[in-house]
Amino acid sequence: MRNRLIALGVALAVLAPLAYLWATSLVPSTYSATDMGFADYGGGPASSGEHHHHGGSSVADLIGPRTGAADVVLTLSARKQKFTLASGESVDGFTLNGSSPGPLIRATVGDLVEVTLVNESVPGGATLHWHGIDVPNAEDGVAGVTQDAVPVGGKHVYRFRADQAGSYWYHSHQVSSEQVRDGLFGTIVIADRVPVRDLVAAIHTYDDRRTINGRTGSSRVDVAAGTRLRVRVVNTDNALVRTGLVGAPFRVVAVDGRELRGPTPTTDAFPLAAGARVDFDVTIPANGVRLDAGGTSLALAPPDITPPGDPLPTATVDLLTYGTSAALGLDVANPDRTFEYRIGRRPGFLDGVPGLWWTINGHKFPDVPMFMVAKGDVVKMTISNTSGQSHPMHLHGHHAVVLSRNGVKSTGTPWWVDTLEVGDKETYEIAFLADNPGVWMDHCHNLPHASQGLMTHLMYEGVSTPYEIGGDAANEPE
Template sequence: MAVLVPLGYLWATSLVPGTYNAADMGYADYGGGPAGGHEHMHHEMNIADLTGPKTGTPDVSVTLVARKEKKGLAGYTLNGSSPGPLIRAESGDLVQVTLINESVPDGATLHWHGIDVPNAEDGVAGVTQDAVPVGGQHVYRFRAKDAGTYWYHSHQVSSDEVKGGLFGPIVIAPKTPGEVLATIHTYDGKRTINGLTGSQRQQLTAGTAARVRVINTDNAILRIGLTGTPYKVVAVDGREVNKPTPTTKAYALAAGGRVDLEAIVPPTGLRFVAGTAALTLGIGPVDPPTAELPAETVDLLTYGTPKAIGFDPAKADRRFEYRIGRRIGFLDGVPGLWWTINGHKFPDVPMFMVAEGDIVRMTISNTSGQAHPMHLHGHHAVVLSRNGVASTGSPWWTDTVEVGNNETYEIAFVADNPGLWMDHCHNLPHASEGLMTHLMYAGYVTPFRIGGTTHNTPE
């Protein structure tokens, strides 16, 4: 009895309700700021009203049909392929995407990873919308503000659907003659660039400025880079790097992260290496020689040149801790070794509460034994320090930061995009195992529910 009673209690208290409101999850953490925001709100606002422009003819209009079908290496497709089609827009364009679910049995959504869209357009099942059932459709509309390299993917049963192929690239920028897209994904243990295994080649004239837009859609960090000539890291997670300098080092790209690499194509060509010499993309007039990536990696903490970030992190209104750990116990009645946030297991995790206009500092520390690519929806944060060492390079703006075991990052951002936003590990199985919480703006409510008759299962 001395063993069984506590075990029974732990089992019972670990059960996740069959349906629940994400806004009511866990416990409120106000980060030292006021509970109600800066001023008292007389009525609650519905995040379903936080849409993109409802009127106006879209500059870019795309229909994506989601199917569960075996096509090449993929188990799911969008418009018959995986990755799905490249969506291209320019800064300022009104983008409209219609998702039609033809045959994905669990339902599907589209999340615009790294694009800070209005909350109702964020595409998270049970949080910002209901999953689109078979035979259903959903229209997303948003203004493409920030030029950069992004991607879209389902945020319904995402640990299965993204892995199986429900994703694609989106680029907000005019097409240039030297643009090269490299969407990296592993299907059933086979790593691919743009859906293809092995070595490929893209013909570019010597002297062309090649801009390689790299997207890591996998669950783990990738060491990538260009060989054959020095290159510059010109953008990280859709944000330009200030005064980048040439390097020959490798680049460590977090799961879910993007990076733009730029180099002048030499007469002998250059090669993009996607983690292994077996998977490369030759770029140039001839097939360039194969080469391994160097052991050293670019450190964004010191890369590039400082410039103003537009706000003062020293004047933070909220200071949060996001401590990632791991412990034995039950999660939804299942015994195992589960992730914790600030010592708490899902769903009893902190809800980070902010008010619009707040300057927010967050310290993310990890003692869980594994690395975690941490992704905050709806916002870009700037890295202030890593392991207590301050950033001295270009402002390192990011939406997906790799926090290694025994590492601590301090980040800061302005709470300028109201709603209810996921803040989770983008190793998607980790998120489905409880490494997931939310950033919530005071005064907002969501009409959507996780679980229940809609079967919303965001992770």
């Protein structure tokens, strides 16, 4: 009897803490993103009351222009269906207007863009997030934060001004780890008023088959020798891709929709983070060039010319030193808010499921920091990673400038990003201006990582959202 009591006591001593950890890990079936975790004011003034107060302005009111004729008008119909890649292989996934990638949207700086998303047959709903375009918060397309997921048979209209030239993309932010992987995305180019000959190359992997613009293997576009071409490369996958042009020197002229200062000719590879974009400027030589994306390539050459088949160099472009420096336009020496974003990993439960989960500042989702700011704040953030894996970190609604990496200051071009690859054991210091009020996701763009808890928000004081995760709309942004 005594031995049984001892055994029971030992079992309770082990199981009781586990039961507590299990119970406290459960995520409510319905909750507001603004009620997550705990407020981190970054050393700035805290508003009165809890950070999830529901006064002030609403996300639903932070909209793009609602009057005036749009310059770019498009309807995108989302479907779940089998489709054929441009190279002929069959995929069972999602399409926009019957294809994946979806249509390339082109606008010019100053245009008013109006896109209507119609959900014909995507179960569980869909949205459109304008990745890298700093749209008003209500146009950001995050289910449960800035809108409800569009159900089958429903539609949603997005309107925003195309203020910043650059290379961008759009994708669903409802169950994004699955819907983006299976094809619910496309590209968007906002051009300067001075026309430039360009070509968009969207990298995406369908069922372990890497493609450029939906084509596996080697494909080509005929381009006359002497043509000056801007090659806009978009990484829509979940991991970094080493890319670049083989066959001629080129310049890296833009990253994440922001022009670089003083770009110089290079032949080195470029490490393109998941979700990020890079623009190459090249003059096509007589022998052509080849865009390499690791397992697939795109020849850009005169007709009947095969460009060099050499592999990418082992050296890579380092934007910490590439180009020439310039004033940032931000007083980064005296920020209004200073945050830490420490990425780690530890075992435990997440929503009752045991595993090895990502942490932010030592906390598992949803008990993660809510980074609180006020409009006009200069924000400095230190992102460090000791998780054992690399993470492409994406902040919605803003672009940040890289100040340093591992303590080494940036001395090259101002390096503005919306998606930053933070490798294991790396630390980046970034800064940005809080000039776009709302509730903004700040997450890993290896989308399965986001779905596993590597996700939090940047929240402006006084802003609330009427939308909820879960609920009748079954909102599930990751």
